[in-house]
Amino acid sequence: MGPSGSGKSTFLSLLAGLDLPTSGEIQLAGRDIARLTEDERALFRAENIGFIFQSFRLLPTLSVLENVCVPLEILGRHEARREAEALVERVGLGDRKHHSPQQLSGGEQQRVAVARAFVTRPKILLADEPTGNLDSENSALILKLLGDLQRDHRSTLLVVSHDPGVAARADVRLRLNKGRLLGEEQST
């Protein structure tokens, strides 16, 4: 958590290997990702990291099911469609799997994004303001879904948020300001 400009997005970019640190190292899943090449970092992301964005970022030319399939297809998994279908059912969009993203509401689009993020069973999930564009009802639904899937998949979920309600659900809360870690709180 932290105010605008505190470095939350930069932190996520560094963790995802989308940006490189000017100094120091980033150890993730036992590897120093700053030492990897661009292509190795891409493969690392595909295998280990799932992403959820504030504005959903679904591919508009693909259907719901195809969007969820994308991370599996990138990894060349043969059972992509079956696995993706199961997860689409899990997020409650089984009857809308052939719809295009434009035909869905904001809450539904974010559920597709959640399914896409979990479909490869990533070790780490990076969620950037996942409820920032949603109303309170949909926000609650998404947070519950994230929690359930995180537990089932035994993933580490890193969420950036301004919302104290979201923060309250986390096991560990980190506060950032002007690029510095101000403190760490553990849930009791």
Place this chain on the structure above:
Amino acid sequence: MIGISGIVFVDLFAQRVSKTSEQDSRNFVSADFIVRSWRDFDADLLSKIRELVPAQDQSWHQSLLAGARDANDSVLSITLEAIEGGYPFYGKWKLENEGTLRIEDLRGKQEVLVDPALKSLGYRVGDTLEIGGIPFQIRDFVLEDPQSLNFMSFSAYRIWMHRSEFQKTPLAGPGSRISNRLYLRKPGVDAKKFREDFRRKVPDPNWRLRSAQQSNAQVQRTVGLLKSFLSFIALCGTFLGLAGIFMIFVADLRQRLPQFLTLRCLGVREAELKKALLAPALLSVVLASLAGASLSWWLEGRVALLLEAKLGVTLAASPNPLRSFLLALSTGLLASIPALSTPISRVMRIPVNRLFSGGIDASLLQANLSPRALIMMTGVALGLATLLSGSVMLSALNLLFVAGLIALLWAIARGALGVVEKLRTKTFILSYLVKSMARQRERSLLWLLSLGFGFFFLLLGLLVSQSLQKQLQVADDTGGSNLVVMGSGPDDLSSLRPRLPTDHEQIAYFQARIYAVNGAPIQEKVNESEASSDDAEGSGEMRVREYFVNVRENLEVYPGEKVVAGADIFGPRLAGDVVRASFEQGFAERLGLKLGESVQLEVAGIPLRAQIVSLRSVDWFQFRPNFFISLAHEDVAGAPLTFLQLLRVPDTEIGSWQASLIKSFPHLTTLDLRRGRDQIMNALARLSLSVQAATAFLVAASVLVLLSIFLARRGELKAEFTLLRCLGVRAPQLSLFLVAESFLSATLAWCGAFVCAVPAAWALLRFGLKAGFSFSSPGLLAASFALCIALVLVSNVLLNRRLMTTAPQELFSED
């Protein structure tokens, strides 16, 4: 700018050629009238004509094919022009050294003016050429002949001399096949009235009359055809240019949609916003129109200079640029206003409350303004512009052709995309590409359409010119004759026989007049384009013409001939002493004749009735003597026959063969067929170059549309690539996406263009040029395919290369 440049270029060029033809129409014949015949002008005829035109306004021309021997004993086939009188009445000689000259300056001098082509053969001023056994000195090279606009193909080198000198040679003796023409100066007289006066005095239709006014009509028709073709190209280019502009404009509107809605939300009135959007767009159109007009004004001047140098003609001075500037402006504005204001109006229809609910994305505008709607709008705008601006493109037929071509290419592109949608691949990036192309169907179609459009014309030009060249080449390579010896009687040729190669061919013919068809006076159906070549001014004048009638001794058909209907011509005479004849199919059609119908001929004053028992098709590209009418030898045993010997000798020995033949038989004429064939090949090469230059303009316009599509989708592609990279797609996979996309779309577009171009080329060759179609240059076709792929690939990669390397961290920072 490209579209406007095309229109203005066509207009300027058409203005210049029209002006040239108006000013110099008499240059076609370099006189007001010409009386022509194969017969000699006798004193009676000359006195009758003198009653109409004074002697000083007459000029007698005689021409024939002959041989000229140089100091090294080499012999050239020449077309000799012997002239006497006030020639040239109009136009002027342009000589290499002497400036202007009148033919009377050559009276009493053994001097000739010669074809500039002789210069390249090494001849110089002062060299001697022996013509009919008399030495003549080369006085000068003719750079421009007074009949400067009379583009004719001559199978022999042209040489001009005074008629008085020609009369001293044995070539002017009895039996020579001299064409006689009397050039008349009669300025300001009505052609129809003069014709009536002439016919009252000279009713014999063998004396044919041709007028400059008719020639002008022919030029105007030719100019009209040229204008029509160029207009068609310009129209297509403008369409593509406008489609590209609108794509970019709409893409820009989509990108700035949130700004417009915010401004409206903050209280900016719709009218003000519309003005703010439309004004800079229209200003751009005005600037593009002026820039396009200036560019084409400059370019047209250069092209005119180039044409003058290449064709040896003088064109009229620069056309008035003001008219072209106004045309550019009016066409640009008329075509743009509706097409620019429509998307703006659509933007205004989007409810402002989208700022608060539902979000703003490209689909809001896309739903109302698809590429298909853009195409329709562009077409309507262009149609309106061409009709209202009264430009050179005011041809509804052209508009229809363009619309038909777009519809056809669109349908083919749809079918091709349908096939692409069914492609299955396990490679993620390729399967993503297929899905993208299928989902963005209309954008993909516009993309394919624009490319297909440009390459359709490129391939059409290529296929037609290559087929024609192949046909001539085949005729040359398949052992056809390359040297013709024209003799006056069988005795000459019998003495020649021991000297001839064994594989020579002899053809006999005589001259005859057709004066009646099925018992009624002849009424030939003449193509408009041919009308001025003879004296059928107006309608209803009887056309009695002389034809060379072929006489055959056996059933063997000539190379390139095919009997398409009927039986052979040998057999006893038919009832009523009617002989059997074989007619060339097209000639029979022109005379309105069918199998079984009859004609009446006059051979040396003796009437002969012939019935058509067979129809032949003739491949005129064989470039050998062919005939409209053939009869059996036994039916015309007493006719005054002339003989041709068709020889095939090694190309390098043609000169020595001509030399030895002329030396032994000075009364014979030899003709090197290669020269005519080479002239046609050169003309074809020039024509194909100019057509390809015009189609390059269209390809450039289609690349413009392609670039506009790439620019328009750049934002979307950037978002997709960024996300895909974030999800683990590597940069080489994204490169594969661009390469595969370029390859697939270029292949589909090229194949679509090819599928349309092949039947179009076949139809053009078959019905327009009466020639056969063949795939003659697979190398060139492959090169055009490679060009298509290269254009798409380079445009795609150049515009999107940064998308593959930019780090995707902005996914987070943008939020």
